[in-house]
Amino acid sequence: MRLSIAPSLLEIQNLRFAYPDQPALADRWSAAIGEGVTLLYGDTGSGKSTLLRVLAGQQPASAGQLRAAGVALDAEPAAYRRQVFFCEPASEAFDALSVQACTALLGEGDAGFDNAEWQRLVEAFSLVPHLEKQMFMLSTGSRRKVGLAAALASGRPVVLLDDPVGALDARSIHGLWQAIERRVAQPGRAVVVASSERVTEVPLAACIELPLG
Known part of the structure; x- marks a missing residue:
């Protein structure tokens, strides 16, 4: 595991997570994730999605501490979650909302939301004809694009x-990596990409491989 030397934006200390009667996904794992793109790499079913929910503060860990942009999850859970964006790709929670209403909800409390970048992504992801549609009406790929744009x-x-x-289609994948590059070119921005494929489209600040310990 190679860790970024950039200033830490997500600090993980002695994290442990395990489902009952299952091997631990993380056991006393510590890391400091800094600016740039960090790849969270593991086979399908290795627990990447679960670990993202833990890092987002949406699923409690068995032990350990998390701190995002200097805010500790255990001390200030609401403030911690305002430092981290995570949208469950398969979530049905937004089904009744239009694309625009879903985006507004995902951006709630986000004073730094970049409307110009969102519009650029809407166009790159071919979402313009779907903005007034309810989320349940969209294909799996388009639903993912809504979350990615936000x-x-x-x-x-x-x-x-x-x-x-x-x-995602090829055009949207190209737009995605371009957007990630634009994002991490800004100071104080970290993107963690969970994938079962190696990432070669953008330079990596770090690669973390599962299992963690």
């Missing part, structure tokens, strides 16, 4: 992406 336009320091290229 994520990469977010002003939050840490963005967690779960298999971001899944179900």
